[in-house]
Amino acid sequence: MRTLLLQSLFTRPVTVDAPSPEEIALVELGNALKEQAQRLFGRSITIREVDAGSCNACELEIHALSNAVYDIERFGIKFAASPRHADVLLVTGPVTKNMKIALERAYAATPAPKWIVAVGDCACGCGVFSQSYATLGSVQSALPVDLQIRGCPPRPIDLLRGLLALMEQAVDPKPAT
Amino acid sequence: MADDPITRLLGSARKLEIMQPWPRLEVDRSTWMAIGQHLGGGAGDLLSLWAEAGFVHLALRAAGLDHPCVLSLTIEHNAFPSVGQFHPPAIRLERAIQDLYGFIAEGAADTRPWLDHGAWGISAPLGRQTPAARRDPADYKFLPVKGSGLHQIPVGPIHAGIIEPGHFRFSVNGEIVARLEQRLGYVHKGIDGLLAGCDIDQGARVAARISGDSTVAYSFAYACAAEAALGIEVPPRARLLRGIMAELERVANHLGDIGAICNDASFVLAHAHCGILREQILASCDRAFGHRLMMDRVLPGGVATDLSRKAAADIVATLDGVAPRFAKIVSLYDETPSLQDRTCTTGIVDRSLAARWAAGGYVGRASGRNFDTRRDLPYPPYDGASLEIPVFERGDVDARVWVRIKEVEASIKLLKKWLAELPEGPVRIPLPPQSAPREGIALVEAFRGDVLIWMRIEGGKVMRAHARDASWFQWPLLEFAINGNIVADFPLCNKSFNCSYSGHDL
Numbered sequence A: 001m002r003t004l005l006l007q008s009l010f011t012r013p014v015t016v017d018a019p020s021p022e023e024i025a026l027v028e029l030g031n032a033l034k035e036q037a038q039r040l041f042g043r044s045i046t047i048r049e050v051d052a053g054s055c056n057a058c059e060l061e062i063h064a065l066s067n068a069v070y071d072i073e074r075f076g077i078k079f080a081a082s083p084r085h086a087d088v089l090l091v092t093g094p095v096t097k098n099m100k101i102a103l104e105r106a107y108a109a110t111p112a113p114k115w116i117v118a119v120g121d122c123a124c125g126c127g128v129f130s131q132s133y134a135t136l137g138s139v140q141s142a143l144p145v146d147l148q149i150r151g152c153p154p155r156p157i158d159l160l161r162g163l164l165a166l167m168e169q170a171v172d173p174k175p176a177t
Numbered sequence B: 001m002a003d004d005p006i007t008r009l010l011g012s013a014r015k016l017e018i019m020q021p022w023p024r025l026e027v028d029r030s031t032w033m034a035i036g037q038h039l040g041g042g043a044g045d046l047l048s049l050w051a052e053a054g055f056v057h058l059a060l061r062a063a064g065l066d067h068p069c070v071l072s073l074t075i076e077h078n079a080f081p082s083v084g085q086f087h088p089p090a091i092r093l094e095r096a097i098q099d100l101y102g103f104i105a106e107g108a109a110d111t112r113p114w115l116d117h118g119a120w121g122i123s124a125p126l127g128r129q130t131p132a133a134r135r136d137p138a139d140y141k142f143l144p145v146k147g148s149g150l151h152q153i154p155v156g157p158i159h160a161g162i163i164e165p166g167h168f169r170f171s172v173n174g175e176i177v178a179r180l181e182q183r184l185g186y187v188h189k190g191i192d193g194l195l196a197g198c199d200i201d202q203g204a205r206v207a208a209r210i211s212g213d214s215t216v217a218y219s220f221a222y223a224c225a226a227e228a229a230l231g232i233e234v235p236p237r238a239r240l241l242r243g244i245m246a247e248l249e250r251v252a253n254h255l256g257d258i259g260a261i262c263n264d265a266s267f268v269l270a271h272a273h274c275g276i277l278r279e280q281i282l283a284s285c286d287r288a289f290g291h292r293l294m295m296d297r298v299l300p301g302g303v304a305t306d307l308s309r310k311a312a313a314d315i316v317a318t319l320d321g322v323a324p325r326f327a328k329i330v331s332l333y334d335e336t337p338s339l340q341d342r343t344c345t346t347g348i349v350d351r352s353l354a355a356r357w358a359a360g361g362y363v364g365r366a367s368g369r370n371f372d373t374r375r376d377l378p379y380p381p382y383d384g385a386s387l388e389i390p391v392f393e394r395g396d397v398d399a400r401v402w403v404r405i406k407e408v409e410a411s412i413k414l415l416k417k418w419l420a421e422l423p424e425g426p427v428r429i430p431l432p433p434q435s436a437p438r439e440g441i442a443l444v445e446a447f448r449g450d451v452l453i454w455m456r457i458e459g460g461k462v463m464r465a466h467a468r469d470a471s472w473f474q475w476p477l478l479e480f481a482i483n484g485n486i487v488a489d490f491p492l493c494n495k496s497f498n499c500s501y502s503g504h505d506l
Helices: A002-010 A031-041 A055-066 A097-109 A156-171 B005-012 B029-039 B090-100 B192-195 B198-209 B212-229 B236-264 B270-291 B309-334 B335-344 B350-356 B360-364 B398-418 B473-484 B486-496
Strands: A047-049 A077-079 A088-092 A114-118 A147-149 B014-016 B024-026 B042-051 B055-062 B069-074 B078-081 B102-107 B150-155 B167-173 B176-183 B438-446 B448-456 B461-470
Touching: A002 B150, A002 B270, A047 A055, A047 A097, A047 A156, A047 B212, A055 A156, A055 B212, A077 B090, A088 A097, A088 A156, A088 B270, A114 A156, A147 A156, B005 B029, B005 B055, B005 B270, B029 B042, B029 B069, B029 B078, B029 B090, B042 B069, B042 B090, B042 B448, B042 B461, B055 B448, B090 B473, B102 B192, B167 B486, B176 B473, B176 B486, B192 B198, B192 B461, B198 B212, B198 B448, B198 B461, B212 B360, B212 B438, B212 B448, B212 B461, B236 B398, B236 B438, B236 B486, B270 B309, B309 B398, B335 B350, B335 B398, B335 B486, B350 B473, B360 B448
Parallel strands: A047 A077, A047 A088, A088 A114, A114 A147, B024 B069, B078 B102
Antiparallel strands: B014 B024, B042 B055, B055 B069, B150 B167, B167 B176, B438 B448, B448 B461
16 A cells, blocks of 8 residues: 555656636536625535436446546535535436426525526436426426536546636636636 | 256246236146246246236246246235245245235245335235325334343344344354344335336336446346337447446446455455545546446446446546456555455355355355346347356355456456447437337346346336345345354455345435
C-alpha cells in the first residue's frame, strides 16, 4: 500500500479542467433560480439524487462525477444521503407511478428553498419510456423543474457543466462572459 | 442423450415450428406440472417464465437436452398450474405474470402483488386492462417474523447512495439480521408493453435501456433474438465488434464493482484507483464508438458504428495501461487484512442454493456453479473462442470479488486477441422483409449474468417480447446471504451482488 500511496504522491493529477465559463449553459436556468441563488447557495450546494425510474445509466454517470477525474467536490458540490440536507434534488427517470409518492416525499422532506434538476432524456420528457401505463413521462409532471440536463445518459462533463451553471448563478447572478 | 426425466417427458411433446434457435414445445397441464416437479427436484434450470394473451411460457435447460427449450401451455379459466409451488425460483415470476396479465398461478403459496403497487390505475395492464382503485403503496403484507427481541429496519425505496430504488425490510436481533425481505417493482416502466407493437429498430432502443449498465448485453441479446427470428447472420466484423463491446462493458462494470465493494468496507484507496481505471475504459469506448456506455451501438443486423484502426489501437493502449495498474490494486486487495476481514466469510451463498436458482454470473460462479453462457451456450463471436471461466467455491463476498478480478483479466486478454484479428468487411446488413410471424430467443452473458430475450416478429413489427434479467435469480439469494450477518455488512453483500432493479422491475 505504501508504494501505491508514494507513487500517487508523484503522479500528476488525473482531474480534468473545469469547463470554461462560456461553455456553461446559463440559459437553461429558470428565472426563479436567479433571484435567490446567490444569497442561498453561497459557494456550495448539496445534492440529493433520486432515481425515479431510470435505467441506471444516468446513475452511473452521476456516480462518475465523484471520481478523481471529475472530482465534483472541488467545486463545492456534494451529494448527501438525506433530502433534509439537500438544496437540490437531482432526479432521473421518467417518474414511474410506483415511485411517484416516494419522490413527492423526498421533495417534501427537502427544506425550502429548493431546486429540482431533471437529469437525462427520460427525466426531461423525451425518453423512450414516456408513453407507458406505468410512467408519468417526465419529472416536470410531478415536480416543478428548474434545470434540465439532457442526454441518454448525459456525459459526466455535461452534468458538471449544468451543475456549474447552477453555481455560477450562485456567485454571480449575471451571465458570465 | 442422457436419460433425465425432463427429456423423457418432453419426448412426445408437439414441436411448434415457429421459434429459433431453440425448440418451442406445446405441453398439457399434467406435463407442465410434472416439469415443475422435476425442476423442483433439481433435474433442470429454470431460465424464465412469462405470459402473453392465452399462453404461459417456460424456458428451461436440462442436461439431456441438446438446446434449452421453451414450453407453452394454454391458459384455461384465466389460470395455469403454479411452477413456484414446486420450484421456488418461479415464485416472483408468477407474481409478475399475475400483475401484468391477471393470470392466476394455481396452487401458488405467495399470491401477493409484486410489480403492481396499486399506482397504475389499471390492473392487468398487458391483459384485460380493467380499471383499478389506487392502493396505498404501504399496504403490503411482509412475511411475519416471530421471536423475542426482534425489531425491524425499513430501508428504501430511496436509498442513501446514488443507486436505484427498492425496499428492504430487515428484521434484526441486535446487530444480527434474522430476515431480509425485499420489495421491488418501484422502477417498473412497462417495458414488455412498450416493446409490443413497435418496429424492430424502435424496439432496439427500448431494449438498450432495460438496464443501463448492461446496455450492450441487452442490445446484443435483442439483436440475436431478432436475427434468429429473421433467419439472418451478421457479417464477421460485426460479430467481433459486438464481442469487443460486450467485453469492454464487462471490464468497466467489474472495475466499478470491485472499487465500490472495497469502498463499502471503507477501503477508499482501491475505490479511487478503480474509479480512474473505469473512467479510462469508458473514455476509450467513447472515442471508439461515440458513446461511453456504447448504448444503441449493437443493432439487429450488425453494429451501428465501425471501429477505426486508430480507435482499435487506442483501446489496446488503454487496456495495456489499465492491466498493470489493476494488478497492483488486486495485490493491495489481497494483502490488506482489514479489508479481507470484511469480505471473507461474509454473505455466504450456499452452493446448493446457487444451483437451485440457476444463479448466473459472479453470484453463481462464486458458489461453485460452473456455467457461463459464452462457453456453455455459445453465440458468435464466442463460439470457438477459448475462454477462462473462473469458478470459486466459498460463496462469500470475497469469492464474488475474485470472480470479477479473474474475469477482468480474462476479458482483457480476449479483447486484445480480438482487436488484433479483426477482419475487414461490412458491419451491418439490412433486415429482410418478413410477413409471417416468427419467433427468436437468445441468452447472452451480461457482466452480472445471463440475460434472456424472446420476441415474436410479424410484418417488421415486434408483436410481443419478454426480457429476463439475471437479477431475477440473484435477488432472492441475497435474502439468504445476509441471514446471520450484521446489518453493517449489508451494503457490502448488496454491492457484491450488484443486482439490477431496472432490469428486474421492467
